[in-house]
Amino acid sequence: MKKKSNKVATWLLTIIIGIIALIALFPLISLIISSFRPSTELMRDGITFSINWSELSLDNYLYIFTQAGEYWKWYGNSLIISGLIIIFSLFFSSMVGYALASYDFKGRNLIFLFVLIIIMIPFEVLLLPLYQLMIDLRLINTYTGIMLPLIVSPTAVFFFRQYAMGLPKELMDAARIDGSTEYGIFFKIMAPLMLPSFAAMAILQGLHSWNNFLWPLLVVRSSDLFTLPIGLATLLTPYGNNYDILIAGAVMTVIPIVILFALFQRYFVAGLTTGGVKG
Amino acid sequence: MINKVRHDVEGFEFERRKNRKEPPPVKKRKRAKSFLNSKQVVPYVFVSPFIISFLILTLYPTIQAFVMSFQRILPGQVTFIGFQNYERIFNPAFFKALANTTIYTVATVAILVLVPMILATLLDSKLVRFKTIFRSALFIPSLTSVVVAGIIFRLFFAESGGSIANQIVGVFGIDPISWQYTGWSGMLLMVLIASWRWMGVNVLYFLAGLQNISKELYESADIDGANVFQKFRYITLPSLKPIIIFVTTISIIGGFRVFEESYVLWQGNSPGNIGLTLVGYLYEQGIQQNDMGFGAAIGVIVLLIIFIVSILYLLITGGFKRGDE
Known part of the structure; x- marks a missing residue:
């Protein structure tokens, strides 16, 4: 029963x-x-x-593949920008996170505290001063301007630190005895051990920049520099004469991500639950 | 904390003593190289990208945000105007934005805490099959950009009698509604977009929390003859408290930051400001009207609101008591 x-x-x-x-x-x-x-x-x-x-x-x-040159320009921009952000932010954030976890140095706790504080500060509050800064640096309407605020991600620093905390410090000492430099220890021994965290953060940073909206909306002016979300948003008009590009284009921005998700589910889950607050 | 600092200092002393024993370097270049490779210098090289980006892209803009809020900023001409920006803030448009944002935050917090918690509890049950598939299905919406979500929900809630939303209300004999142009339904659309996109992520947080609950607690409750609801009330809920506090806090912060859900529906021009949010008001004044000083003042107010509300919430729920959460 x-x-x-x-x-x-x-x-x-x-x-x-x-x-x-x-x-x-x-x-x-x-x-x-x-x-x-x-x-x-x-x-x-x-x-x-x-x-x-x-x-x-x-x-x-058919229309989007034959007539909509602009759309593919945006697609290319999004791919390039997301790719570069993944490379830069992983490189810098992993170094920082690794150092915070593996070395005892003056100011370490203070720096870690700043990492946590930045995660808490809403980006929107810094929006106008950052925008003004980009105008002063003449970075409006450039790739650099779009990418700069995302290059060192506090969330990724936090994640790499947590991951590196679990690595055996004995490996570092052994490598030192073998005559390896401190940089060699990181790039040749410790970074490869941190590979799963790189995968998770590549996904978090990539997805975040692929979908990023507010910041590119301010920085980008000319339509040949639009990213996919910005370009698609310009087609959202009350008159709706662009539904062919809009709807097929929307499908094609999501499908690659869903396929990647199916392949690397574990890393998606790890990455996105850290980035719940902020990319 | 104090012990930690002392430990750091001792470590530092130890390093210095150890270094004294090292033989003097032979060549100048070699010395420079070993200096850059010493354990005192290397960590600073590693963290330098963060320090540089912190100073330029966070600290400076944070200070600027406050400074700008006391200025009138015209191209090539910046004047200090005291509290004038703040005096202008409390106008009908701002209060409309504040009301919209507050309603949105309350609604999204309620939905995005309760529903994921129940879903996660169901998913965690031993009885459910195909868990991984369901978990992925709930998660996939978080992969979409807000723009794609906006496109979908605009088409779902199109004015025409043929749209899905109007077909559904039509079953109950209600005339087609122009969802995007009516106050309450505009808000409903914003809340739906956010709930759809964030549901899966929050389910994962709760699932992680559920996995930490010891199975023995449930077993002993079974022996005592507790039913499903009693187990949920007396075991699951108290054990999930830290996760509930965490998810609520990030949802409150996210709620007061709302902008994009509104932008994809109305591009910053909602009829009668039905979709105006605080950050939307900041964008309208600071960027579209190019009144950066006034926009900065709105930003400062948003920061204060988020700060006060989250601190109050954490004080009330005792979220500060556990330092490690």
Whole structure:
């Protein structure tokens, strides 16, 4: 009897959660389906339950691949900027986090305290002074201007520090006896041991900059420097004459990320739960 | 803390003593090299990127934020005007933004704490199958950018009678609603976008918290004959308290920072300011109207609000008592 009621509970719970999971995925699924609908219909009705299945076509995708040169320019910009941010921020943040974990030096606790404070400060408060700074440095409308505030990420520093705390210090001493320099110890011995944390942070930083909106919105002026979110947002007008690019383009900004997520799920989870507050 | 500092000092002394024993370097270049490689210098080289970026990109702008809020900033002409920016702040548009932001924060905090907590508890149950798949499904929305979420929800809630939202209310005999242009439904859209995107991440936080609860507690509760709800009330909930406090705090901070959800719906021009938020007001005044001094003053107020509300929350819930949380 007990066994039977357990089985019922199992299926009941599984079905309830299954429905909730479907609801969570429903917006993306319907976005993908709608991307095959004629853009004129999308503009008229929005996303609808009454889909005319016979009218589904690849037209929006054909259009975006043949006519929408701007879109691919934005895609390229987003790829380059996200790539560079991953490289720079991982390089710098890992060094800082590693040093905070592996060396005893004056001011170490103070620096770590600053890392924590920066994680707490809302970026929006620094928005206007940073914007003014970019104007003064003539970095408005440049890649550098978009990337600069993300180059050393306090969240990543924090994450690398926590990870490096768990590494055996004996390895460092052994390497010193072997005549390795302090830099060699980091780059040749300790950094490779920190590889999983690099993966998690690459995903956090990459996703954050791929989706970053507010800062590029201020810094970028000309449409050939737009990133994907900024470019797509310019197509969001009340008149809605761009739904072909908008909807197929939206699908193509999300799909690569979902595929990456399927491949590297573990690192996504580790990275994003650290970056809940801030990238 | 004091012990820690003393330990650092002793370590430092030890290093100095050890260095004294080293034979004097032969060549100048070699000395420079060993200086850069010494354990006193290397950590500072490693942390220098952080120090430089902290000074230029955080400390300076933070000070500037306060300084600018006392200035009138015109191109090439900056004048100190005392508290005039602050005197101008308390106007109807600001109070509208404050009210919107507060409603949004309360709603998102309630949804993004309660629902993920219940979902995580269900997912953690031994009875549920396909856990990994469900967890991923809940998580995938957090991969989308706010712009993509905006596109989807605009199309879901399009004015036409054919949109999904209007089809659903139509079942109950309600006429099509122009969701994006009505006060309460505009707010609903913002809250929905945020809830959809952040749900999965918060579920993960709660799952991590649940895994730390000892299974023995539940076993002994079973022996005592406790039912599911009693176990949730007397074991799960108290054990999750640190996680609840953490998730609530980041949701409060995130709530008062809201801007993008509003921007993707109205591009900064919501009818009758139904979607105006505090940061949206900062953006409108500081960037669109180019009144940077006034914008900076709004920023300072936002910082104060976030600071006061989170401190109050942590004091009330006792979040400060555990230093390690």
